[in-house]
Amino acid sequence: MKLNRRAFIGTGAAAAAALQAPNVWGAAHGRPKVVVIGGGAGGATVARYLAKDSKGEIDVTLVEPTRQYYTCFFSNLYIGGFRDLSSIAHSYGTLASEYGINVVHDWATGIDRDAKTVTLAGGAVLPYDKLVLSPGIDFVDGAVPGWDLNAQNKMPHAYKAGSQTELLKAQLESMPEGGRFAMVAPPNPYRCPPGPYERVSMVAHLLSQINPTAKILVVDPKEKFSKQALFEEGWNRHYAGMVERIGPDFGGDKVEVDPGAMTVTVDGVVEKVDVCNVIPAQKAGRICEIAGINDGNWAPVDGHSMVSRMDANIHVLGDATNQGDMPKSGFSANSQAKVAAMAIRGELTGSKVFPAKFSNTCWSLIDTDDGVKVGASYQATDEKIAKVDGFISQTGEDAALRKATYEESLGWYAGITADMFG
Amino acid sequence: MKIGVLSVAAGFLLAAAHWVGYAAADEIGDAESGEKIFRKCASCHQVGKGAEHRIGPHLNGIFGRKAGTVDGYERYSEGLVRAGNDGLVWSLEKLHAYLENPKYLVSGTRMNFAGLKDQQDRADVLAYLRRFSDNPANIPEAQPTAVAPEVELSPEILALVGDPEYGEYLASECTTCHQRDGSDQGIPSITGWPEEDFVIALHAYKRKIRPHPVMQAYAGRLTEEEIAALAAYFAGL
Ligand SMILES: Cc1cc2nc3c(=O)[nH]c(=O)nc-3n(C[C@H](O)[C@H](O)[C@H](O)COP(=O)(O)OP(=O)(O)OC[C@H]3O[C@@H](n4cnc5c(N)ncnc54)[C@H](O)[C@@H]3O)c2cc1C
Numbered sequence: 339m340k341l342n343r344r345a346f347i348g349t350g351a352a353a354a355a356a357l358q359a360p361n362v363w364g365a366a367h368g369r370p371k372v373v374v375i376g377g378g379a380g381g382a383t384v385a386r387y388l389a390k391d392s393k394g395e396i397d398v399t400l401v402e403p404t405r406q407y408y409t410c411f412f413s414n415l416y417i418g419g420f421r422d423l424s425s426i427a428h429s430y431g432t433l434a435s436e437y438g439i440n441v442v443h444d445w446a447t448g449i450d451r452d453a454k455t456v457t458l459a460g461g462a463v464l465p466y467d468k469l470v471l472s473p474g475i476d477f478v479d480g481a482v483p484g485w486d487l488n489a490q491n492k493m494p495h496a497y498k499a500g501s502q503t504e505l506l507k508a509q510l511e512s513m514p515e516g517g518r519f520a521m522v523a524p525p526n527p528y529r530c531p532p533g534p535y536e537r538v539s540m541v542a543h544l545l546s547q548i549n550p551t552a553k554i555l556v557v558d559p560k561e562k563f564s565k566q567a568l569f570e571e572g573w574n575r576h577y578a579g580m581v582e583r584i585g586p587d588f589g590g591d592k593v594e595v596d597p598g599a600m601t602v603t604v605d606g607v608v609e610k611v612d613v614c615n616v617i618p619a620q621k622a623g624r625i626c627e628i629a630g631i632n633d634g635n636w637a638p639v640d641g642h643s644m645v646s647r648m649d650a651n652i653h654v655l656g657d658a659t660n661q662g663d664m665p666k667s668g669f670s671a672n673s674q675a676k677v678a679a680m681a682i683r684g685e686l687t688g689s690k691v692f693p694a695k696f697s698n699t700c701w702s703l704i705d706t707d708d709g710v711k712v713g714a715s716y717q718a719t720d721e722k723i724a725k726v727d728g729f730i731s732q733t734g735e736d737a738a739l740r741k742a743t744y745e746e747s748l749g750w751y752a753g754i755t756a757d758m759f760g
Numbered sequence: 761m762k763i764g765v766l767s768v769a770a771g772f773l774l775a776a777a778h779w780v781g782y783a784a785a786d787e788i789g790d791a792e793s794g795e796k797i798f799r800k801c802a803s804c805h806q807v808g809k810g811a812e813h814r815i816g817p818h819l820n821g822i823f824g825r826k827a828g829t830v831d832g833y834e835r836y837s838e839g840l841v842r843a844g845n846d847g848l849v850w851s852l853e854k855l856h857a858y859l860e861n862p863k864y865l866v867s868g869t870r871m872n873f874a875g876l877k878d879q880q881d882r883a884d885v886l887a888y889l890r891r892f893s894d895n896p897a898n899i900p901e902a903q904p905t906a907v908a909p910e911v912e913l914s915p916e917i918l919a920l921v922g923d924p925e926y927g928e929y930l931a932s933e934c935t936t937c938h939q940r941d942g943s944d945q946g947i948p949s950i951t952g953w954p955e956e957d958f959v960i961a962l963h964a965y966k967r968k969i970r971p972h973p974v975m976q977a978y979a980g981r982l983t984e985e986e987i988a989a990l991a992a993y994f995a996g997l
Binding site: 387391669672673676680690692695696697699711713714715717726727728729730738739742744745746747748749750752753754756757 | 842844845846847925926928929930932933935936937938939940941943944945946947973974976977978980981
């Protein structure tokens with residue numbers, strides 16, 4: 339062990355180098371081209387790392403329809419009144435000006451895997467050597483009977499941040515005194531496992547200030563949820579009597595909505611509500627289906643490099659993937675993006691490739707200065723990305739620790755957004 | 761036969777009672793010798809009846825207390841207070857680690873003290889200090905039987921030369937939270953540290969001597985080379 343400690347790095351790198359594709363792009367080919375679809379947690383990070391670390395050797399194009407990306411992370415804090423909307427908005431200016439990334443504001447609508455081209459809604463056709471897809475999620479049609487995308491203004495999902503989040507907050511603020519807010523929570527797997535429950539906490543925080551007799555109903559198809567003991571302890575402590583949750587044992591999995599009548603029907607019982615947040619079942623962003631790289635609702639990938647199991651020239655990141663044990667989070671997508679950037683650079687420019695390491699931490703805010711977290715580290719196996727070691731906040735922690743945990747989340751937000759957008 | 765068995769069992773019980781009993785408290789070290797060693801601390805710390813804060817806080821009741829929380833002492837470093845919030849409680853084990861090398865437990869600690877390298881010296885001074893804490897029998901974490909860790913890193917580990925290129929890749933995992941430009945908002949800055957301090961800190965997380973679950977999980981799976989590579993990379997930022 340001690341003898342070859344140093345040798346290990348050398349051999350590891352050599353072995354990895356031997357594994358990678360032999361053909362490093364020559365000058366004749368011009369600069370190798372990488373097209374990234376989706377400028378969120380996964381896509382912005384991979385574009386930035388590719389451009390930064392290849393020092394101009396790779397031509398990086400980022401395709402993203404919106405000019406302002408609103409992070410879903412901390413969007414619940416906006417609902418609770420802890421952040422303003424502009425503080426969660428980010429633009430792509432630095433990625434273009436400092437990193438030389440070609441940022442194209444358009445939708446990708448077609449992918450030709452044989453010709454290796456991407457077609458955009460505006461008609462442009464982009465050739466690629468490597469394609470990265472990080473399109474986030476879309477909703478499964480018909481997942482909540484009575485709800486479809488046309489109903490999203492009456493019953494917002496607010497599960498893609500921005501105008502939807504703003505709308506949900508406005509509806510909560512104009513709710514009648516003593517009114518009722520309902521959330522239809524999603525089945526597994528979905529983006530951000532603690533997200534719906536952090537949202538319940540933040541809605542409760544808002545309502546306890548402006549409408550203290552209001553009530554919250556959570557209709558949930560899942561028996562258990564992320565950080566459940568921590569959330570339930572917090573709801574009892576801070577918002578006693580405000581939150582009611584109906585799990586599958588009482589019909590939480592048999593739910594229908596009527597956006598016109600503003601009703602939620604749970605196992606046949608009709609409940610009239612004032613504001614309704616429907617978070618439907620989810621699937622990989624539609625472009626993955628169009629590319630034909632899904633197996634079921636998600637795109638399977640090999641955790642060693644995040645390469646699609648369907649196409650060796652396509653890497654997939656973040657929420658859209660089926661990778662193993664990592665939760666669908668911004669932290670995970672950012673972590674996966676760095677592994678993919680390293681693997682792609684290795685293939686295109688012959689740079690060193692190291693063993694993949696992943697990590698994730700999800701912080702949630704329950705009330706002012708009452709933060710909790712859950713997280714783990716992961717490594718790639720041939721079969722999946724496997725959890726190595728994990729941790730979670732404990733019930734009954736003292737106020738100083740909870741405050742420190744919340745402050746940590748502020749540091750993380752500053753860190754990850756700088757890591758994505760430069 | 762039967763009698764023989766009984767007497768063995770009784771003997772065992774007696775030994776066990778002795779083991780957890782008060783008499784065992786002496787095993788932690790020699791308090792008389794510790795009183796002399798405490799002179800090295802006395803320029804900064806007082807202990808005993810009427811002890812007051814000096815350069816450092818008084819050390820009455822230190823066993824079993826959360827780090828950085830003695831009433832009335834206002835000059836704690838940010839690092840020690842953070843360690844306390846992260847869950848650092850002064851058990852025998854943690855005190856051994858802190859006295860062996862204060863930086864091992866707390867980067868940026870204001871305790872400007874090279875450390876007591878001799879295990880027996882530490883044991884003795886801690887035996888002396890424990891006279892001024894509550895009855896140790898009431899403090900499970902202060903049990904004299906707790907094994908004192910050997911925290912000092914071997915010269916080979918400290919001499920490992922890290923590969924900054926590997927460090928750069930590994931560092932991408934850190935920069936999700938720790939900002940590369942060194943700014944510090946709720947999460948400490950880790951840029952521009954002396955390499956050795958960096959290595960010491962990560963090993964202390966890896967061995968779970970430092971508290972903080974996130975750092976324990978991440979450092980726990982880093983190899984010695986990987987820690988050296990990270991130190992080399994961050995030192996160069
Ligand atoms: C309420 C809430 C709270 C959350 N809190 C946290 C948290 O605290 N911590 C955390 O780590 N995660 C959190 N998340 C999860 C996190 O937001 C997602 O996991 C993360 O954004 C996933 O990154 P991604 O790159 O896969 O997708 P996204 O970040 O959603 O990015 C996808 C991008 O692709 C673009 N796109 C989609 N289709 C196309 C196309 N055809 N052509 C071009 N562009 C396209 C979209 O416009 C979008 O900008 C939260 C999520 C929610 C909803």
